[in-house]
Amino acid sequence: MSTSTTEPRAAGADDRSVVQIGPFHPLLEEPVGFELTVEGERVVAVDARMDYIHKGIERLAQQRTYDMIPILLERICGICSVTHSVCFCNAVEDLLGVEPPPRARYIRTIIGELERVHSHLLWVGLAGHFIGYNTVFMWAWKYREPVCDVFEMLTGHRQNSAIPLVGGVRRDLRVEYLPEARRVLDELDGQVRMLTEAVLDDPVLAARLRGVGVLTPQQVVDYGVVGPTARASGVATDVRRDDPYAAYGELDWQVITAPEGDVFAKAVVRLLELAESIKILRQAFDRLPGGDLSLGIRHVPAGEGIGRYEAPRGEDVHYVRSNGTNMPERLKVRAPSFTNIASFQASCIGASIADVTITLAACDPCYSCTERTIVVRDAAGGEARAVGDLIARSQRETRRIAAELGRPADLVLPAGGAR
Amino acid sequence: MTTASELATELQRIFGDAVDCVARSPRRLYVGVPPERLLEVFEQLRAWHPGFRLATSTVLDLREEIGVFHHFAINGESLVVTLKVMARKPDPSVPSLAPRIPAANWIEREMHDLTGVRFVGHPDPRRLVKAAAFPDVHPLRRDFDPVAFKEEIGEHLDY
Structure with missing residues (x-):
């Protein structure tokens, strides 16, 4: 039975x-x-x-002052820590109608691009592992390590810098390490170039990844897909160019797109973006201006603001509503993976x-x-x-x-x- | 490039006093919309520019009512348009955008989880961010008391 x-x-x-x-x-x-x-x-x-693991960070933010929130928001993601804290600052600065001083904007650009470089390298390594290309995994993660070291040299920590602050930055970069940062970048430039060429030339990778997981441009708009995932479908969206913040409007760089929409295109876009990030970093190091680090914001009046930020994975959006007290009435955080997933x-x-x-x-x-x-x-x-x-x-x-x-x-x- | 004031003028020409447009800067437009006209205004936005995508939505408890703010952006442009609808308590509800735009699906489910606002016409109104074992309370409501909640539930939910 x-x-x-x-x-x-x-x-x-x-x-x-x-x-x-x-x-x-x-x-x-x-x-x-x-x-x-x-x-x-x-x-x-x-x-x-x-x-x-809903962490309740939006509600926690409503119980923190504007000075404390960037540090809380760095804990949203273990990889894009700068992303959320700068995005929040962009939102409050939109509410206030102010722009931080030049040195602060360049410092935000530098830490943001260092973060993009180590995040993209992390992805390239994992993607290699998933399809059995473990050499790619080993190379990419080996190249990533010195970038995290540079992050630590310049900010004091490999991930959470605690540098962004509403109206500017909390601390200066440790400029005595800039020569070492440049040396690492020079080395990385060659490594990334070699990795990109090797991936583009590999017939197995093309056969394995072309035509896989295709997103059409219409699907990109319908699902609100952002970042490299959208750019690999030929949609030229990049907050750094569309709605410039930090120092991106003053620097020379390209928005990378690819028309195919498949996994191969997504890999190519990220690899080529690494080279653009290195270009941005070099310019930012060269032009890092002097002057104030912060506007010294003391009060946030009642109002509302929207901040956008191009995270390594795409557009990050924060909405802030103030009722004139020292804590926001509401903070909404939308990370790019929410729409991409x-x-x-x-x-x-x-x-x-x-x-x-x-x-x-x-x-x-x-x-x-x-x-x-x-x-x-x-x-x-x-x-x-x-x-x-x-x-x-x-x-x-x-x-x-x-x-x-x-x-x-x-x-x-x-x-x-x-x- | 589209500016906030151009779009505000256009929306006011079509909808008159029904919409309340505030252009806080050339790149940020906030539009108050009555819930029954939300879908109409959304369709008008897309007719005006087919590239409008739903970036995200914010929900917040404003004591007498729940605010649902849909933030739209256009790829390649700096403009963000926020459509604001208010849902009266005690049974707050607004029309769902999810049947018209897939990007609204998850965010509306999240907003329902957090504040209990109902999205009428949503094709898949299951929980998204609230675990199955979580009681039927709304943690982003003003009257939600985390301390009392913990005492009642204990430190750990049983998954």
């Missing part, structure tokens, strides 16, 4: 299973759960669970399981999800499969394509090799 509690097999959905991705993974900083409904190898529906509804449908990992990773979400995967059950009551290996599947797919092309399944060292 059967004691099975599985539901009767639904007609026409013999092959339909539910794959759980997440919510926990030791590599990543935040838990998120994805639920893929698959028919055989094809994904037919995606759902996300985001309720694991929702676009999985468009980019993952129809994809094969082997492509989902890299498609989910392609918008550089604050990941948390992608490796520790379990299949809970077969929704149609069939055989329960354990898929502890989404990444292994993704890496197998790369090896298959490499074998077909008669190539090694990893990046080939260019002449001269990696340093």
Whole structure:
């Protein structure tokens, strides 16, 4: 006699299973759960669970003074710490109708771009790992390390600088380390160039990532997708150029776009943006003006303001409403991953399981999800499969394509090799 | 480039006194809209410029009513347009934008979780940021008391 509690097999959905991705993974900083409904190898529906660690930061901010809030907001993200604190300052400065002094604007630019460089390198490494290109992972993370060191030399900390302040910056950079910062940048410039060329020239990568996880320009607008994910679909959106803050309006740099909308385009955009960030940093070091660090804001009158900031992952938006006291009545924070992750509804449908990992990773979400995967059950009551290996599947797919092309399944060292 | 005052003039020409436009700077426009005309004004925005995307929305408790502020931006431009609708307590509700623009889906679910404002016509009104085990209270309401809440629930929710 059967004691099975599985539901009767639904007609026409013999092959339909539910794959759980997440919510926990030791590599990543935040838990998120994805639920893929698959028919055989094809994904037919995606759902996300985001309720694991709501930190209540917006409400906490309503109980902090304007001076304290930037330090609280640095704790929103372990990677884009400068992002949220400067974005908040942009919002309050919009409310006040003021612009911080030149030196403060350049310092914000420098720490913002250093953050973008180490964040993009982090992504390049992880993306390499997800498709089995572990050389890329090793290189990118090796190159990232000196950038974090420079961040520490200039600000005193590898991630949370505590430098942004409404109306300026709290402290000066430690300028005695600028020569060392320049030396690291010079070295990084060559490394990034080599990495970019190696990725662009690799036929396996092109075969593996072209046409995977495509977002159309219309989907970009509909889902409100921002940052490199939008720019890789040919949508030229970049807050640094569109709604300039800090010193970006005075510097010479390009908004990088690519028309294809696939994962390969997203990788190319990020790699080329690394070179632009290095260009911005060099100019900012050269032109770093003297003068005041802060306007010395003492009072924020009643009113409202909207701050925008181009985070490594895209546009960050803060809305601030003041009632004239020393704490805001409301602070709304929208990080770029909030809209980018929702676009999985468009980019993952129809994809094969082997492509989902890299498609989910392609918008550089604050990941948390992608490796520790379990299949809970077969929704149609069939055989329960354990898929502890989404990444292994993704890496197998790369090896298959490499074998077909008669190539090694990893990046080939260019002449001269990696340093 | 679109400026806030140009768009304000245009919206006032179409909707007259029904909308309350305040251009706080050339790049920031705030438009008060009655809830029953929200969808109409939204469609007008998109007709005026098809590139308007929903950047995000803010919800806040204003004692007698709940404010829902939708912030729209255009890729490649500096303008941010905020459509403000007010929902009266005790049963605050506003029309949902989610059937017309996918970007509204998640943020409306979040706003409902935090303040209990209902989005009429939302295709998928499940919780987003509030865990399943979290009681049916709204932590961003002014009358929410975290200390009393902790005493009642204990330090840990059972997931």
